[in-house]
Each structure stands twice: as C-alpha cells, then as structure tokens.
Amino acid sequence: MTDKQPLDRQTMADRIAMEFQDGWVVNLGIGMPTLCANFVHADKEIVYQAENGLLNYGPMAIDGEEDRWLVNAGGQYVLPLPGMATMDHGDSFALIRSGYVDVTVLGAYEVAANGDFANWRILGRKGGGIGGAMDLAVGAKNVYVIMDHTTRDGQARLLERCALPLTAVGVVKLVSTNLGLVEITPSGFLLREIAPDYEPEEVQALTGADLAIASDLRTVQTAG
C-alpha cells in the first residue's frame, strides 16, 4: 500500500472549472459544484447564473457583509456585481430551457455510460428534491457532473445504466471524480486524467462499466 489519496473536493471542482470557456454562462448546482466559483480564471470572463433569477452575480459574501435579499440557488449569500440582473422564476427557467446557459455543473448519485444521470431520489425514499436540475440538464449546452467515484461503502457510481430514477437522458459529457476526469463518448466512459499515484486498473475496478483509457492519459490538472 502507498499513502496515495483520492482528490479533495476543491481539486475536483477546480478541474471542472478549467473547462469553462471565456464568456460562458455557468450555472452551479448545490454542494460540490458551488466550489467551482472559487477557481480564479486569470484570462477568462465567466458569467454566473442562478436559477432563482440571478444573472452575473459575484463571489460569496462573508458573514456580516451579506444582503439578506441576495442569495444564489443554494441559499448562500452572494455579492452583487456591476451589470447584475434579477428576474422572476418564469424568466429564469425560460432562459435555462432555451439554451442560454453554456454549462451546468451538477452533483449526482449515479452517471451511466450512455450519459444518463440520477440525482434527485434515493432508493427506498418517497419523493425527493428535483429542484432545477431536470430543466438545467435538458436546457444547458453542456452538462458536467462532480461526484465521488464510489459510494461511502465502495459501490460504483459510474455504471452501465443508472439504477436510480433518472434526472435526464443522455446529457452528461464530463464527470470529475475523486479518482479522475471521465469523458462520456459515444462508446462510453473514457478516463482522460487520473488522480496522482493511482493506476488505471484500480479506477476501472471501482467503475461499474467499461472504462477506456485515453492514449494520452495524464495526471489530473490542478490549480496554480
């Protein structure tokens, strides 16, 4: 055994944030995706959108400087930016469904090799929390997921087909996990980058479907 460690949450989020292109409109889901906002884009301008009706908002407010009327979709207080706009829920989801969002980053319980994913209901529980995820998943130009590679008890979350109720069909393009960066191609999962000191065979063993290995496989890129 080595003392290798899976990637931490911020590193997983940073890796997704590096994919954002200059000028993109970005919607971040609750939980780990929120951490993407901490990544500093030196040469790119990113426009953050929140489905509660907020476009072009700024960083998280520290305690004491918050405006109680200004929250992101996770209910966290954020700071205004010059050029920020607010809108009602009707307009916000009109914008989302009609393709103005370039990327939505979401958390998930499961992602399948065909791009399906599940993030709103766990088995054995009645009901769940759909929130804006289904609208974002079908409306955004790109759907990226950040999640741990396995459940806490070691079960694979990257699967041939999802077992949990779906959020959307065939939309996920990229998954950042604590073991690497996985692209979803027409032929299934492709491991593009891997956590330091891990071997592809170890990642495959923790994946519930075939995992192709990129010919130019590299270590996961980190910030700075």
Add this chain to the structure above:
Amino acid sequence: MKNKQYDTFDAAVADIPDGATIMFSGFAGPGTPRNLIAALTRQGAKGIHAITNSPGRWGDGDLVDLGMLVRARQIAKVSAAFTAATHPSAKMPFSELYEAGEVEAELMPQGTLAERIRAAGAGIAAFYTPTGVGTEIAEGKEVRNFNGRDYLLELPLPADYAFVHAHRADEIGNVQYRLTQRNFGPIMARAARVTIVELDEPIVPAGEIDPDAVHTPSIFTDRLVVIPEGQVKEVKNQR
C-alpha cells in the same frame, strides 16, 4: 379606488376557507411570506393545497416558513419542486408526514412548476416542455415530437390565493421586489384569484414608483399588508 391596504396580517387572511389552494412565494429564504404564513396558522384553515418551491425547512422561531403550516397539520397537499431536502441527511417537517402517507405531494421540476404557474396567469391552456422526458415525471403524460425532439404536455396550475412577499408598493397596489426576493412573486400574483402581498416598506402614494419600474402591476394584487416598523423584513436564513 378600492382600498387594498389591510392593517393586520390576521385581517388579510381571515376569509380563507378550508380546502383553499394557496401559492406561497419564496426561494431559499428571500420572498417567503413569513407573516402571512404565521397569520394563517393562527387562523387555522385546514386541508390547504400549497403550491410552492419547497414545503419548508424549519417553520419555527424567526425562521417561519411553510413548515409551520405543515407542523400544524393544515396542509393536505403540496405541488412543489422539493418534497425532501437536497441532502439526504437534512430533514424537512414535510418529509416525515409524506413518508407516513398523511399528506399528498405532486413533485415536479422547478422550471415546470414555474411555467405551470406562469401559464395559469397567462391564459394558456397547456404547453409542451422538454424537461422530464424519459424520467418518472413523464409517466402518464402525453409525449409529442416537434422538430425531432420529444416534449411533455403540462397543464396550468392556478390558485385561489397567492401569498407573496415583496419590497414595496404604492397605494394602487403596484409592486416592486428587491433582488432575489422576486423569484415566484410576479408569476404567482398573476395566477391566483386573490393575491395578498406582504411588504417590507411603508406604502407610498401613487406615482412614487416609476411605471417603468413596476414588477407586478396593480391589476394583479388585491390585499397589501406592511410588516410593522421595527420587525425584521428578511430574516437571515442560515442557522
């Protein structure tokens, strides 16, 4: 001119009958009509069908939200985008009653909830949305293909009353919201037969609000109640 101003929250909700369908604005705190919710708890109407983003997280103390009416067993059904908290470890008062089969729920995507409310206040009989195709949400719904893509048929969601929390209004009932307090307010005000607005600021004379800056025109509002001076307008939602 009809006087829309009510002196107390209790007076503004006094006539709401058992079994009413009520919309509640608010998202993650801002825009939650906390004083109207507390007044309806005192009033005691039962069998309420609540249309809301979420059926409430706390419902007590400073953090009065729909959870207060849930705990008081005044809610029979919710139409919402959440019936459980986002994280499985977090608890909502509603989830327990729902698991026990004591309340009904119609769970739907948030954008579908918003558009169904919008349609109800826009004279639209039905609409097709791409959201939910291929998921449990599509069960029992018409699927129709337009230009090579599948869509679900969804129906409007009207209400008897809307409880909306806004920032200020003029005496005619033209309303403005502040920042993300706006959320469901404008679409709910249009979709309900009677819209009751809880206001942060004192009511101003007609003409004080620039016509170009009105978010909800007066035709959509029926009752106005101002949060008393000295009382917190928007509570801090983190605990």
